[in-house]
Amino acid sequence: MELKIENLSKQYKKRWAVNNFSISIGEGVYGLLGPNGAGKSTLMRMLVDILKPTSGRVLLDNQDIHQMGDSYRDVIGYLPQNFGVYKNFTAHRFLLYLASLKGISRREAEPKIDHLLKFVNLEEMKSKKIHTFSGGMKQRLGIAQALLNDPAILILDEPTTGLDPNERIRFRNLLSELSSNKIVLLSTHIVSDVEYIAKDVIVMKKGQLLRQAPSAELIDEMQGKVWKVKVTESRLMELKQQYVIGNILRHKHDVEVKIIADEAPEPGAISTEPDLEDYYLYHFGEEAIQDGTFSA
Numbered sequence: 001m002e003l004k005i006e007n008l009s010k011q012y013k014k015r016w017a018v019n020n021f022s023i024s025i026g027e028g029v030y031g032l033l034g035p036n037g038a039g040k041s042t043l044m045r046m047l048v049d050i051l052k053p054t055s056g057r058v059l060l061d062n063q064d065i066h067q068m069g070d071s072y073r074d075v076i077g078y079l080p081q082n083f084g085v086y087k088n089f090t091a092h093r094f095l096l097y098l099a100s101l102k103g104i105s106r107r108e109a110e111p112k113i114d115h116l117l118k119f120v121n122l123e124e125m126k127s128k129k130i131h132t133f134s135g136g137m138k139q140r141l142g143i144a145q146a147l148l149n150d151p152a153i154l155i156l157d158e159p160t161t162g163l164d165p166n167e168r169i170r171f172r173n174l175l176s177e178l179s180s181n182k183i184v185l186l187s188t189h190i191v192s193d194v195e196y197i198a199k200d201v202i203v204m205k206k207g208q209l210l211r212q213a214p215s216a217e218l219i220d221e222m223q224g225k226v227w228k229v230k231v232t233e234s235r236l237m238e239l240k241q242q243y244v245i246g247n248i249l250r251h252k253h254d255v256e257v258k259i260i261a262d263e264a265p266e267p268g269a270i271s272t273e274p275d276l277e278d279y280y281l282y283h284f285g286e287e288a289i290q291d292g293t294f295s296a
């Protein structure tokens with residue numbers, strides 16, 4: 001199975017939300033990474049064929065998805081970013097309702113719903129109303145609804161929003177269980193969501209593709225660009241004006257700071273092992289800090 005995006009663009013008035021974007025993905029988990037406004041949601045909405053591209057096309061095994069119509073919708077599962085749920089429905093009734101919208105009969109849906117609720121660890125919530133659910137539970141219910149038609153392609157728009165660290169880990173494990181014979185594309189601006197589980201990280205900047213590569217390859221590009229220095233608070237203030245700063249550790253008498261820079265920022269700077277956050281910081285700098293990329 002191959003999903004091929006060819007020169008896809010979307011223009012809103014004068015702004016290009018997605019600009020000449022081309023990638024090709026096969027089975028496995030792919031992480032679409034980029035700051036707020038990079039164009040991730042717009043790209044995903046075109047991928048599920050609910051938004052018409054200004055130009056370009058998407059092919060599934062060489063067939064144009066727009067021309068495939070319902071036969072494409074049958075193989076797609078989608079979790080939109082603002083996943084509205086019917087608060088007064090129980091989890092069971094909600095899934096039954098969505099199954100009927102997807103053309104699945106009640107007889108077929110009932111065992112599937114039980115299976116999915118078990119899979120997303122919501123068995124005990126089956127008869128509970130959705131307004132009693134935590135953010136993480138709602139997201140997991142969102143995954144369950146996206147899986148109702150046993151889709152071969154799963155598109156998840158910021159699925160970890162609002163999840164606490166435990167729920168995040170549970171969610172990641174759930175995804176890696178799913179991915180063996182599916183194409184799973186998930187968008188996020190949280191680096192740690194995709195660092196370990198994604199086959200490839202697809203980095204998006206201002207509507208364009210910056211890179212598609214395994215995270216190890218992106219990390220490797222950062223060798224020799226990540227530094228640790230110990231400085232005073234006042235020197236730190238100066239460094240902040242000049243460099244992209246990573247983690248700051250405050251000790252009793254000094255401050256240990258991670259700096260992303262092509263060359264040693266200070267005479268005593270020690271070169272350290274990079275990670276994917278460093279790659280992201282290198283390319284998105286302050287933007288990454290402001291949009292909460294490192295808050296998780």
Ligand SMILES: Nc1ncnc2c1ncn2[C@@H]1O[C@H](COP(=O)(O)OP(=O)(O)OP(=O)(O)O)[C@@H](O)[C@H]1O
Pocket residue numbers: 012015016017034035036037038039040041042043081
């Ligand atoms: N319906 C619309 N009309 C006009 N501009 C839009 C519309 N939808 C998105 N945009 C603009 O297109 C750009 C890309 O938005 P998009 O929502 O795709 O980004 P994103 O990477 O998903 O960011 P976020 O994580 O904040 O949702 C933004 O500048 C946004 O303001």
